[in-house]
Amino acid sequence: MLAEYALPIMLVVLVATTVAGLPMGIAMIASSVLYLFISGRDIGLGAEMVLNGIFGNFAAVAVPLFIFAANIMDAGKISDRLLHFCLALVGRSPGGMAQVNILTSLIFSGMSGSAISDAAGVGKVVNDMMMRENRYPPGYAGALTAATAVVGPIFPPSIPMVYYALVSSASIGALFLGGVVPALLIVAFQMVAAYFTAKRRGFPVEDAIPFRQFPMIFLRAFPALMMPVILLGGIYTGVFTPTEAAAVSAFYALLLALFAYRTLGPRSFFAVVYATVKTTAVVSIVLCGAFVFNYVIAVERIPQMVYEFFAYYQMEAWLFLLLLNILFLILGCFLDVSTIQLVIVPLFIPTALALGIDLVHLGVVLVLNMMIGLITPPMGMLLFVIKAVNGIPIRDMINELWPHLLLLVAVLFLITYIPDIVLWLPRQAGAMQ
Numbered sequence: 082m083l084a085e086y087a088l089p090i091m092l093v094v095l096v097a098t099t100v101a102g103l104p105m106g107i108a109m110i111a112s113s114v115l116y117l118f119i120s121g122r123d124i125g126l127g128a129e130m131v132l133n134g135i136f137g138n139f140a141a142v143a144v145p146l147f148i149f150a151a152n153i154m155d156a157g158k159i160s161d162r163l164l165h166f167c168l169a170l171v172g173r174s175p176g177g178m179a180q181v182n183i184l185t186s187l188i189f190s191g192m193s194g195s196a197i198s199d200a201a202g203v204g205k206v207v208n209d210m211m212m213r214e215n216r217y218p219p220g221y222a223g224a225l226t227a228a229t230a231v232v233g234p235i236f237p238p239s240i241p242m243v244y245y246a247l248v249s250s251a252s253i254g255a256l257f258l259g260g261v262v263p264a265l266l267i268v269a270f271q272m273v274a275a276y277f278t279a280k281r282r283g284f285p286v287e288d289a290i291p292f293r294q295f296p297m298i299f300l301r302a303f304p305a306l307m308m309p310v311i312l313l314g315g316i317y318t319g320v321f322t323p324t325e326a327a328a329v330s331a332f333y334a335l336l337l338a339l340f341a342y343r344t345l346g347p348r349s350f351f352a353v354v355y356a357t358v359k360t361t362a363v364v365s366i367v368l369c370g371a372f373v374f375n376y377v378i379a380v381e382r383i384p385q386m387v388y389e390f391f392a393y394y395q396m397e398a399w400l401f402l403l404l405l406n407i408l409f410l411i412l413g414c415f416l417d418v419s420t421i422q423l424v425i426v427p428l429f430i431p432t433a434l435a436l437g438i439d440l441v442h443l444g445v446v447l448v449l450n451m452m453i454g455l456i457t458p459p460m461g462m463l464l465f466v467i468k469a470v471n472g473i474p475i476r477d478m479i480n481e482l483w484p485h486l487l488l489l490v491a492v493l494f495l496i497t498y499i500p501d502i503v504l505w506l507p508r509q510a511g512a513m514q
Contacts, residue, residue, distance in 0.1 A: 084120050088381050091116035105420050106363070109370030113377050122380075130376045143243050143253075145361040146327035151198035152353045152360075153334040154189070156345060159305050163188050164206060166302035169295055171272075172287035176279025178217065179225055181287075182207045183271045186229035187264065190236040191309030192330065196455055200230040200463050205470040212471075216285050220477030227463040227478065228485035229271060231452040236264035238312060238323075238330065241448045244422045247368075248375070249430050251440040253323035254316050255507040259445045262506055263496050270488050278484075304341045308333055317510050364419065371423030378428065388432040398436040402497050405429060406450055410490075413454015417462065421451055441507060442500045449496065453489050456482060 083090070095112035099105060114127050153159075164185050171180040182204075189203045204226040211222040234241040237257035246253045278284070290298070311333065312326045321329060338345035345353070378384065391401060412421055426447060433443050455463045464475050464482075496502045 087120040106366030106370035109374040113373040143327035150331040150334040176284040177287035179275040190233040196230040196233040199233040220481040223473035223478040224481035258507040409450040
């Protein structure tokens with residue numbers, strides 16, 4: 082008798098345990114196992130789904146390696162060299178430190194693949210410099226850092242795009258390349274906006290760095306600047322796979338911190354390993370929960386029901402993408418990125434395929450959508466990170482955030498309805514047809 086109500090009971094338990102404070106990964110595992118029990122299925126299927134999901138997806142190995150590389154970049158003070166390099170390039174323009182913030186985030190994103198690492202690492206340093214001697218309002222500095230950190234998972238490498246590849250079977254290499262032009266577009270828009278904001282509000286111009294110092298500044302930053310070149314060059318020349326690129330990035334970051342810059346001691350190294358293991362454990366629990374939960378969703382034919390709903394109303398691709406963007410912008414206000422990617426995204430993959438939407442295009446659109454969720458109240462994870470590391474009140478950041486938010490949403494709809502912004506570079510590189 083209860084078997085008929087297995088799915089509603091599972092959903093009620095999932096919501097109740099999550100509201101009670103249980104981590105999302107554990108809540109998904111508990112509710113899914115309860116579903117298996119009530120529906121009369123073998124509970125061992127839960128373990129089977131977890132093992133097949135983890136050991137059957139070589140791409141999943143990339144996640145802890147990119148996390149390790151990002152932690153090394155932060156602990157090894159590699160961001161300081163990048164910051165000085167960006168200061169020399171754009172510091173003398175109106176709103177120079179704001180321009181430095183934007184450009185540094187772009188360069189650092191080519192190494193970490195994580196928005197949170199960007200905001201907590203190089204973002205903290207830039208924020209402190211912007212707020213020194215009251216040169217920029219703390220709220221503006223924090224809001225700009227949060228908005229620029231969004232670029233981290235759009236520009237390759239990208240941890241969220243690895244997650245998307247796990248649930249959609251899209252090419253990681255094509256996804257990485259697909260994010261390049263949108264990321265550059267976001268940065269260009271942000272720099273133009275910062276320029277006019279600086280003019281309007283009278284933000285300071287940084288002191289010009291003598292030209293004779295440029296070669297030394299460039300040489301100090303050069304090893305770090307080469308990381309994205311090595312990663313993308315290796316992937317698209319076939320030297321290594323995207324997953325192997327994660328190992329290369331971690332090893333290269335370690336070499337830089339230990340030998341090139343000599344900024345990572347034994348104590349710092351063990352702290353990096355500890356932080357990586359801790360973060361990986363959290364991510365792994367969410368992954369395990371998602372594998373079991375998605376099995377239940379597949380058994381109940383939820384993705385097929387979603388497709389049948391859209392097919393019944395003869396919905397066209399443009400309207401489907403519009404509704405999907407609105408839905409994900411709303412979900413981003415309340416749910417974390419990993420939950421949306423691993424649980425919600427798979428529901429819409431069959432419909433997207435049936436409507437002829439390219440999965441690489443869809444992936445970049447959804448990743449940008451979810452990154453916007455990282456700065457959208459009330460969840461706004463990046464806002465809480467910046468408050469924790471810089472002490473800037475969240476209210477002050479929200480007051481300054483809206484222009485940045487509107488700019489990101491504008492780019493989101495541009496790449497949604499002009500797919501070539503995403504697909505041009507992967508096609509030129511031969512990463513897709």
